Amino acid sequence: MPFEPGDTVIAAATRAGRTIPHLCWHPPLGPSGACRLCTVRVDGRLVSACTTPAAAGQVVESETGDLRERRSLLVQLLFAEGNHFCPGCEKSGNCRLQDAGYALGVTGPGFEEFFPRHAVDASHPDVWLDFNRCILCKLCVRASWEVDGKGVFQIGGHGTGTRVIVNSPRGRLVDSALAADDLAARICPVGAIGPKRLGYAVPIGQRPADRREPAEHGGPGAAP
Numbered sequence: 090m091p092f093e094p095g096d097t098v099i100a101a102a103t104r105a106g107r108t109i110p111h112l113c114w115h116p117p118l119g120p121s122g123a124c125r126l127c128t129v130r131v132d133g134r135l136v137s138a139c140t141t142p143a144a145a146g147q148v149v150e151s152e153t154g155d156l157r158e159r160r161s162l163l164v165q166l167l168f169a170e171g172n173h174f175c176p177g178c179e180k181s182g183n184c185r186l187q188d189a190g191y192a193l194g195v196t197g198p199g200f201e202e203f204f205p206r207h208a209v210d211a212s213h214p215d216v217w218l219d220f221n222r223c224i225l226c227k228l229c230v231r232a233s234w235e236v237d238g239k240g241v242f243q244i245g246g247h248g249t250g251t252r253v254i255v256n257s258p259r260g261r262l263v264d265s266a267l268a269a270d271d272l273a274a275r276i277c278p279v280g281a282i283g284p285k286r287l288g289y290a291v292p293i294g295q296r297p298a299d300r301r302e303p304a305e306h307g308g309p310g311a312a313p
């Protein structure tokens with residue numbers, strides 16, 4: 090597989106037309122290794138493809154039965170941890186987690202659902218934040234720091250209490266520097282951050298994932 094200096098395994102694979110499933114990889118943002126969905130086997134070792142540098146002579150395995158099983162369990166766990174009621178979610182059809190579920194043939198939660206009950210932050214005039222659907226991919230955090238230059242979000246807590254925190258005096262979006270056209274407000278791969286007044290602008294059933302046949306689901310985000 091050809092690669093360029095500085096490439097990670099997933100970057101080289103993508104350039105070569107191969108899809109490695111991923112949720113938190115989003116160039117040009119730096120890699121974070123948050124979701125582990127891109128786990129592949131390189132020279133026999135399990136590694137995340139988005140943080141492992143490509144190197145000459147590497148043997149990369151991505152589509153083995155055990156790797157698909159790992160990804161399937163991971164996706165089921167993410168669904169179980171959050172309130173992902175796809176038919177009622179504005180992100181349905183545009184959601185990378187949902188797309189991963191389709192690609193991996195996930196038909197149910199697989200684990201007992203947590204049904205979290207965090208208050209939705211609807212304080213911002215243009216953006217809502219539903220913590221109950223957050224998969225802790227850190228994309229909003231990285232986008233706000235690396236691209237928007239604002240540091241609106243960070244990850245706080247630990248264990249099952251880990252969650253996205255809004256950096257503002259009252260910890261609410263309305264007090265923060267977030268603007269609707271910030272990358273951080275637009276990058277969420279699931280239905281945890283979204284714009285107000287744009288609900289269902291494209292009807293469910295006509296969205297990108299809705300239009301693909303199951304076999305076409307190349308994984309969560311064929312493009313980053």
Ligand code: SF4
Pocket residue numbers: 222223224225226227228229230253276277278279281282
């Ligand atoms: Fe990722 Fe969205 Fe959660 Fe931010 S709010 S960490 S972008 S899932």
Ligand code: FES
Pocket residue numbers: 110111112113114121122123124125126127128137138139140
């Ligand atoms: Fe590699 Fe998330 S850990 S895409």
